[in-house]
Amino acid sequence: MSVLNIKTWFHLFWTTVLIGSLGAVAAGLALQGISGAVPFKGITDFLLYALILFGYGMLVSVYSQLGFFAYLILNYMGFGVFPRKIWQYIQLVLALLALFDLFLIRSFVGGERSLTADLLLGLSILIAALAVAHFKVRDTNASAWIPTFFFMTGITIVELIGVLRIGVDNATLFIVVPLVACNAFQILRLHRILRPAAG
Template identity: 35%
Template sequence: MLVGLAASVITGSIMQWTDHDFGFMGLKAAGFNAFMMAIVGLMFGAFSHMGFFAYLTLNYIALSIFRKSYLWNALQGYSTLFAAGWMGYMLYKERSEGVLFWLLPLGLLACAAIVSYVKIKQTNSSAFIPSMFLLFTITFIEAWPALQGELNVAAIIFMMIPLFACNAYQIMMLHRILGNQTADSPAAAVKSAQ
């Protein structure tokens, strides 16, 4: 939750510094806005934590259904690509400003790939697809409220960055917390925790 707090305050402060219209309910007071961003960041952290545990539960159930980890990994990989296309389509359909409809999915995919690459360097190569799925698809699902309704680029950015930071922190800390330095995926971590 502290990662969400820090990411929200930093993101919100940069957004307020670059766009003077960005504020909470039209209020421009920097101290009040920083306090509200911190509260929202705590909420994003809690929401991300719930999404992470929901993913671990889904992962455990899916592995028991599919019985072969490569089938579940293939489905996660397909779902990640589908979610990237869906995000771009949603933003294009809403007639997003400029290049957001392709820049946001590609930027999120690139950031997810970088974090996933670091994850496989710390564990092993079979952690790449599950990490990508968590970092892109689950972040996309968690940020769904910002993507709905009238397109608000500031709201999307303000919600996506802290959620991604929280998810990245959680996936990078999972094998350390469990003391399993060779965990190949979140599923292996769940099995070792039992």
């Protein structure tokens, strides 16, 4: 039997916070370097901007962790209601539907949306999900592929719904980078921090 005690949860929490903060800073500074949207009058402005990004990343990481634990509960309930194989197929179908919605439906229904932006976002999430699922399988077993793929696509897209409604590409990038980084870190770290109960 595997356990997630306070010590391991505390470690997972703070390392995820750090991952989210660094991801937000990296995304913000990269955007600043490309567009120069925020004018800096000196080093103080730059450091303040980086600090704001760091704090924003912390918020995104906490949001990511809420989604992660919601997924763990959903997965536990799914295995309780459906046979294991059926629940795997349900997750795969839900993941593909979420990707299809992100790739096409939003652009066709909302004419103001950019098809290119949605395709790039969906493709980025798909590539990240495939990469994370590959590493998860390599570290565990083949049965981990579908749950990991579902978490990295379906759950990530659900977590992005709020920012996707804004329709601003820069705002989307600000949350996608730290969110995907946090989700990837948590799902890849989970099997390492769960250990057989002693005794």
